[in-house]
Amino acid sequence: MRENTVAEGNTTAFQVHVLASGSKGNATVVAYKNTAILIDAGISARRITQGMKALGLDAANLAGIFITHEHSDHIAGLLQMVKQYDVPVLTREGTMKALIGKRIAGHQSFTVLTKANITVGDISVETFKTKHDAVDSMGISCYGGSHKMTLMTDTGTIDDRMLRAMDESDMLVLEANYDPQMLRYGPYPPDLKRRVAGEYGHLSNESAAQALLMMKRPDNLQVILAHRSEKNNAVPVVNDTVHRLTGEVGLIEGKDFRLQHGQPKECVSMVGQEA
Numbered sequence: 001m002r003e004n005t006v007a008e009g010n011t012t013a014f015q016v017h018v019l020a021s022g023s024k025g026n027a028t029v030v031a032y033k034n035t036a037i038l039i040d041a042g043i044s045a046r047r048i049t050q051g052m053k054a055l056g057l058d059a060a061n062l063a064g065i066f067i068t069h070e071h072s073d074h075i076a077g078l079l080q081m082v083k084q085y086d087v088p089v090l091t092r093e094g095t096m097k098a099l100i101g102k103r104i105a106g107h108q109s110f111t112v113l114t115k116a117n118i119t120v121g122d123i124s125v126e127t128f129k130t131k132h133d134a135v136d137s138m139g140i141s142c143y144g145g146s147h148k149m150t151l152m153t154d155t156g157t158i159d160d161r162m163l164r165a166m167d168e169s170d171m172l173v174l175e176a177n178y179d180p181q182m183l184r185y186g187p188y189p190p191d192l193k194r195r196v197a198g199e200y201g202h203l204s205n206e207s208a209a210q211a212l213l214m215m216k217r218p219d220n221l222q223v224i225l226a227h228r229s230e231k232n233n234a235v236p237v238v239n240d241t242v243h244r245l246t247g248e249v250g251l252i253e254g255k256d257f258r259l260q261h262g263q264p265k266e267c268v269s270m271v272g273q274e275a
Ligand SMILES: [Zn+2]
Pocket: 022, 023, 026, 071, 073, 074, 154, 227
């Protein structure tokens, strides 16, 4: 793995930047000390490059690109990123085969994740399986210093194993894709509605809020709710659900946890806070 300086003045804090989130493209940068990695490349290489530049980070110094699964909203910019930067791509075996099928893999810098954990420069990474209609989808936890960031999107349900992966994360990028009522009465055809709401589809606002309640939460928890549907959800609806369910057990947003929302075209960031 390459170890390059990420950016001057940005070399200590654990940072998470959701460059884009939603069905039109997903890309998240995690940076700690001298290492930056990208999780998913579902927007153009140009947008990733410019988004990182605006943060004082250089895409040419990426130490790796982790791909959660092969859907186009997670890989649309991957081929160009690999060509442009010769950056290693890391993913599970099934996803790698799917990428080969799409003629994206086959490059010498592709790495199949055979174990659940790997260290890339200053960031330690753990991966875990998610429940999604892709061949071998995964979520990811990144560790640096006292911080743990877990990204889990594109999963129809959260099981106990996935909750344990969320435990003690002080930063979360968690899917809150749809509101069940909006999906039910929304414009999607019936089979697509079933797919989204199915066990291997996407996560509802309720399921996201319940996961927040069930995980082991540190005091300094920051959350970016992500992959929000444009048709079947809206920020105020997400907020209502999360506030209602967390409020029932006395958790207060802004005090017990901090909440932001991923956006299709704006960067949303978290910086690790000391407990
Ligand atoms: Zn997706």
